Amino acid sequence: MWKVVWAALLLLATVCVQRGYAKEAKGAQSLGHVSVVIVGGTGDLAKKYLWQGFFQLYANQVSSGYSFSFYGGGLSPNDKATPILFEVLKGVVCPRELSVERCALVKEQFLRLAEYRQLKTSEDYQALGKHLTEQLRQEGIVEAGRLFYLSVPAFAYADIAEKINNSCRPTDGAWLRVVLEKPFGHDFSSAQLLSTQLGASLKDNEMYRIDHYLGKQVVSKILPFRRENSKHLDLIWNKHHIERVEIVLKETLDAKGRIAFYEQYGVIRDVIQNHLTEVMTLLTMELPSNLSNTKEVLKNKLKIFSALQHLDRNCAAIGQYQAYNAEVQEELSKTKEYFSLTPTFAGIMVHIDLAQYEGVPVILTSGKMLDERVGYARILFKNDIFCIQSHSSVHCKPKQIVFYFGHGTLQYPAILVSKNLFKPDLMDTEWKEVTEHKDVSVLGLPISDYYVLTPTVEREAYAELILHIFQGRKDSFISAENLLASWSFWTPLLQSLADTFTRLYPGGADNGNMLDFKLLGREVTFANEAVVMVTQDHMGGSGTESFQVMQGKYRSADMVSAWPEELIVRLAADLQVAAENAVREGGRFHLALSGGSSPLALFQRLAHHHYSFPWRDTHVWMVDERCVPLTELDSNFRTLHDHLLQHVKMSYFNIHPMPVQMNQRLCVEEDSGALLYESDITQLVNASSFHFVLLGVGYDGHTASLFPGSKLDARGNSLVAFTESPAKPHQRMSLTLKAINQAQKVGVLVMGKSKHELVTQLSRVKDNPKNWPITGIRPTSGRLVWYIDYDALLG
Secondary structure, three states: OHHHHHHHHHHHHHHHHHHOHHHHHHHOOOOEEEEEEEEOOOOHHHHHHHHHHHHHHHHHHHHHOEEEEEEEEEOOOHHHHHHHHHHHHOOOOOOOOOOHHHHHHHHHHHHHHEEEEEOOOHHHHHHHHHHHHHHHHHHOOOEEEEEEEEOOOHHHHHHHHHHHHHHOOOOOOOEEEEEEEOOOOOOHHHHHHHHHHHHOOOOHHHEEEEOHHHHOHHHHOHHHHHHHOHHHHHHHOOOOOEEEEEEEEEOOOOOOOOHHHHHHHHHHHHHHHHHHHHHHHHHHOOOOOOOOOHHHHHHHHHHHHHHEOOOOHHHEEEEEEOOHHHHHHHHOOOOOOOOOOOOOEEEEEEOEOOHHHOOOOEEEEEEOOOOOOEEEEEEEEOOOOOOOOOOOOHHHOOEEEEEEEEEOOOOOOEEEEEOOOOOOOOOOOOEEEEOOOOOOEEOOEEHHHEEEEEEOOOOOHHHHHHHHHHHOOOOOOEOHHHHHHHHHHHHHHHHHHOOOOOEEEOOHHHHOOOOOEEEEOOEEEEOOOOOOOOEEEEEOOOHHHHHOEEEEEEOOEEEEEEOHHHHHHHHHHHHHHHHHHHHHHHOOEEEEEOOOOOOHHHHHHHHHHOOOOOHHHEEEEEOEEEOOOOOOOOOHHHHHHHHOHHHOOOOHHHEEOOOOEEOOEEOOHHHOHHHHHHHHHHHHOHHHOOOEEEEOOOOOOOEOOEOOOOOOHHHOOOOEEEEEOOOOOOEEEEEOHHHHHOOOEEEEEEOOHHHHHHHHHHOOOOOOOOOOHHHHOOOOOOEEEEEEEHHHHHO
16 A cells, blocks of 8 residues: 555656645545446557556546556466566556656556456455455545446356446445446346346446447537537428438458457447447437436437347348458358358338438448548538539538548548538537638548537547546446447347348459449348459340340359259250250250259259150269268258259159268268269269269359368269258268369359358459369369359349
């Protein structure tokens, strides 16, 4: 405890010399002692923001009569973590208003007041509680309060809160404040459970759920700006004047280093459900009569949540940057077959069921690996002026108010009002008007076309919120009701998107217009659906049929495209032509068919419409098979039998199921099932070259049972191999790329809107069989034809 007293005395002596004893002595009257404990005190957040924020608090408050002690807590033992903590503390930066001499002194004393403590067990927290109480008793210091900042994963909150409640509560009359970092749950149910668990140990007024966006100066200025400029805004803040509201957070970084968290949460849970949603409520809520009245602000926020219209999957467009899946596999030690559907980009349209905002779309969008780092909220107003000649006139340009959070082209936080709206009022000295501008543009307008307001002194968000916690202000924090209302709104959308495939995008400037989305009524779709590069050769058929089947090029190979029914008719006809030619030339037609749902319509077409098909001279082979008994519904052969083979007349000896079950066991290497099937192919198929191989392609780019990450080259000259699937049943038997590429003709059938994103991505990627096995299909001397229906091609 001596170091607390020594630090206070040394500071008091110094400030008396520097600023005059009488003035400082009055400020130095004891207001009590504050103990600050950062649990997770050597973690990334603490290193980047928290210690700097608490140092600024100390520097600003130490002369006001409070004394402090600081503890960095963690799971590591003291001897290991103490050096790490003090390396962090040495890097804190003084506020600008401190002189060099005073800065050095304050920083030195801050280091003296800090220590590391292991906080792992209940006994550790008991020891901390005893230490804090004994410290006060020995020195006779009155306690003001205890502040615990939980910079740890959310799953640890309830346990730590219980330990604080049991062992570390302050003395009577002092306050307890426990700060909780997001995420506050994963969905409504988990947030509700966490709220109940925390409520068993802490009172609601003791919990500070922090959303650092509410500490950003521009965000915290939204309500005051609306109040200060109400004479202008009251007339236009409604559906008659607002065209749309955009709330945007773009990041250039990937998710590396945060994959364990990100794979569970994704972009919507990470930033949209919290940061952007809070901004939305501040922009659209009814202005409270007293901006500092926490209860009234919450009441008006809850009115907005209750008026938000239900979201479903049609209200969102989601994407994932291309390298993300590989990063997940690496950081989480997943197999190469693991396939993540976690979105790293989302564009979402929200509507508010209030007369004031009826029909006004509120767009919330965020993503990683985008072209720039920037955050802003834009209110775009309708422009009722039609310009005939002077299109450069200020009246012809967009009318908008931009709350610019920082970064981007402007590089500083600001509120921008286009000059064709009004000149905003300045009501306090903490903000100033910028009159000298760099030559930059912001959202379509040169900076000179805006009135620009910016903070007089820029302050970091965490430092602002730490000050509010110290002051006991809760207007910048998330209440339990606010939290549950938000999760109640977002959970249905998250559930509807759980199994939705994302649009893949390369990242950065290479994204081009791939992520642009458009609003169609109450639906959101990507604006550029028909992005597949197709060159048209000719149109097949005659008359009205001329517009039903299109031939062209896809990935430098032949492509046939049509509506689903016409495509199946064309593929069946092509198969019969190939069969008749093969029988005419060599007496046999060897056809290899794959599993999946896409060929079912083809099987039915062949069975019920192609009575002249030369089945007696056809040998049917399997491209791949699941390691299940052939009589089970999951078997590819069972599907082929039920939909085709039992309906046509062909010799039993011409049907070649894969031998996945031998010696009363499934797919055991020692049984040599793959070698046996390869032997049959070698003996019966001339040069092991099938006349026609029909393939499908999975969402992850797999074909046959050749999956991303599998060692395709390791199979050498084998024609058949055992493989592993990421989906059950995991074991498979499959033709290899060598066997497929020896065929005279290979057809790839792709059908359905759900395959559009895949078709789009495949049109852009280079040959990379390791990650995209389908790109390894390159017939040696045969012909590759893609059969793609319009739903898959155009979306």
